[in-house]
Every structure is written in structure tokens, then in C-alpha cells.
Amino acid sequence: MPKQNFETGLKRLDEIVKSLERGDATLDDALKLFDEGTKLVGACNKILDGAEQKVALILKGADGEPEESVFEEQ
Secondary structure, X not given: OOOOOHHHHHHHHHHHHHHHHHOOOOHHHHHHHHHHHHHHHXXXXXXXXXHHHHXXXXXXXXXXXXXXXXXXXX
């Protein structure tokens, strides 16, 4: 599977879900879509995990320990 960004993966997952919900795919096609979807879920989770780790690094305090801060919407 080519490298992609989170938004592209999520959009494709939405397309797969809609296609499977319609129920008009053959069994073979539905299985292929399901397989693609499970791979996309894994890829999206990996991207989210990486983003979470970056945020944790950014939020570390001067002593290297994580600092909690209140999220303020702008």
C-alpha cells in the first residue's frame, strides 16, 4: 500500500464503508474491500500513534516530564 496521509486514508475508509453498506458488491469484491479497509485502519492508527508521540514530546517540560495543560479552543 502506498504511503498516504491520514485524511486520504479516512476518506477511502468512508468510501469502503458506504460501498459495503450498499451491499451491491460481489462476495469476492466485498472481501477485497474489507481487506483494504482493515489495512487502512492499521495505517491510520499508525499515523495517529505517531502524531500522539510528537505531541507528547512537544508537551514535555524543562525537566523532561510531561506537562499537562488545558486545551483552549480559539
